[in-house]
């Protein structure tokens with residue numbers, strides 16, 4: 001049968017995400033014990049009980065939720081609630097105001113808005129390897145903005161020396177005629193689960209000033225930073241907003257994205273925001289196409305009530321951190337006892353694990369390991385999807401209750417032994 005799609009329609013059809021098959025057949029100990037255990041998708045279900053209880057009992061829906069609200073860039077109420085919450089939790093150098101924010105349907109959408117409004121088709125954004133795989137599609141699929149990948153080799157991607165790697169990549173790319181317009185930081189980092197020190201962040205800002213680059217800081221995991229039993233002297237989260245940008249770089253080139261998907265375990269709410277404190281024109285530009293991507297007024301209203309509820313949010317964030325520590329401890333104890341190497345982390349909900357060094361068949365390629373995992377019905381994402389510089393690495397999500405982790409790890413071991 002002919003599809004009758006356009007050329008671009010055919011291109012998009014080929015890009016249907018492969019993890020959707022996992023979601024259609026998700027494991028449940030009672031309802032679907034033969035289903036797939038999902039330790040691949042970046043979701044945190046550790047606090048779902050508390051969040052459901054709040055939403056089902058405390059939050060009232062008004063008729064505002066059934067309308068276009070106050071416009072297409074988020075309600076005034078939600079913008080005020082985001083300011084209230086982030087002014088407390090991000091310690092911005094200049095207090096956030098509603099006029100600094102565009103609300104979007106999720107953080108990917110906030111990033112795509114920045115791609116449309118800041119860049120032209122064919123421009124490039126620098127990003128260090130490995131990086132969150134959807135950055136590529138977010139910037140390029142519709143807005144046509146390319147990623148310029150930066151390799152670190154043996155250099156610590158969180159240290160000062162990494163900045164030289166960006167300088168080298170930038171100058172090589174510009175010599176080849178690439179238009180490089182921005183640096184994208186994921187802070188805290190997906191998939192490595194670590195934070196950047198303040199002096200390193202300042203150095204990134206200087207780099208951006210030297211080369212007239214925008215700095216886009218994706219801080220979606222900002223408040224999911226926890227005590228790691230592996231790291232007695234960890235680097236904690238520091239928002240770019242907490243640094244006085246004007247002393248270092250043109251502040252109109254500093255942009256931050258954040259949302260509820262990760263820090264509040266609510267990927268389904270689809271609430272994110274683009275924050276730019278010194279570039280009102282950027283926010284106006286995103287309003288120019290906001291009709292095409294604005295969030296549901298119902299989600300907007302729920303998010304506003306949540307973020308204004310100080311008692312709930314402070315209890316949530318503290319308990320979430322404790323549970324992330326416990327889950328990390330549980331999984332890393334298991335990994336150590338089975339001699340599976342991993343990178344230590346203290347942020348987000350990932351373990352970057354080296355399954356390539358732990359398979360019975362030491363010659364197995366990453367695709368062969370993926371197939372073994374698939375045969376055992378456990379989904380763990382391959383590092384190459386995140387542009388890992390080395391083969392053998394996988395990203396495991398550990399922000400799930402104990403029964404899910406136990407079942408997933410059991411299946412992972414069976415896969416490694418096969």
Ligand SMILES: Cc1ncc(COP(=O)(O)O)c(C=O)c1O
Pocket residue numbers: 042105106107108109132186190218220259260261267270271272
């Ligand atoms: C670093 C990073 N940015 C953005 C997103 C997308 O978030 P959202 O679901 O709010 O679009 C994710 C989701 O995994 C992520 O890890």
